[in-house]
Amino acid sequence: xxxxxxxxxxxxxxxxxxxxxxxxxxxxxxxxxxxxxxxxxxxxxxxxxxxxxxxxxxxxxxxxxxxxxxxxxxxxxxxxxxxxxxxxxxxxxxxxxxxxxxxxxxxxxxxxxxxxxxxxxxxxxxxxxxxxxxxxxxxxxxxxxxxxxxxxxxx
Numbered sequence: 001x002x003x004x005x006x007x008x009x010x011x012x013x014x015x016x017x018x019x020x021x022x023x024x025x026x027x028x029x030x031x032x033x034x035x036x037x038x039x040x041x042x043x044x045x046x047x048x049x050x051x052x053x054x055x056x057x058x059x060x061x062x063x064x065x066x067x068x069x070x071x072x073x074x075x076x077x078x079x080x081x082x083x084x085x086x087x088x089x090x091x092x093x094x095x096x097x098x099x100x101x102x103x104x105x106x107x108x109x110x111x112x113x114x115x116x117x118x119x120x121x122x123x124x125x126x127x128x129x130x131x132x133x134x135x136x137x138x139x140x141x142x143x144x145x146x147x148x149x150x151x152x153x154x155x
Contacts, residue, residue, distance in 0.1 A: 002014070004067060004069070005070065007031075008075060013062060017064075031072045034046050034047075041056040042129075044103040044130030044131060045131075047103035047130065048070055048071060048072050052069075053110060072102075073105060088146040094139040099134075103130050104132065108143075
């Protein structure tokens with residue numbers, strides 16, 4: 001039995017400790033905002049926060065999570081920070097197909113938690129592990145900088 005915090009709630013999970021976090025989030029907890037893109041930790045679609053740090057959940061075995069704190073896009077969206085980010089993405093026109101956006105929002109959150117006033121270069125570096133095929137990175141960078149300005153004091 002593995003116990004950890006998921007989106008602010010203590011949870012327990014039992015199964016093969018080598019099962020990937022992305023699979024458990026989607027299949028066992030119904031948190032489908034976390035997507036599997038590449039399955040190799042290269043695209044960022046499965047990004048979540050683990051102890052406040054951005055990780056790719058397709059590379060995290062469940063057996064390593066005992067006592068950890070995991071936040072998914074579903075947990076983030078219900079916070080003031082999450083609403084600010086989602087609103088900024090919409091306002092900047094940074095959403096098209098939406099597949100990569102949860103991972104991009106999680107990358108933005110991780111950045112803003114450590115640097116609430118990032119430069120454009122900081123933002124581009126922070127999202128460099130996330131692939132977007134539709135919207136393009138300029139609008140996503142604009143959205144994160146907008147969230148930083150509008151959410152001053154949130155991070």
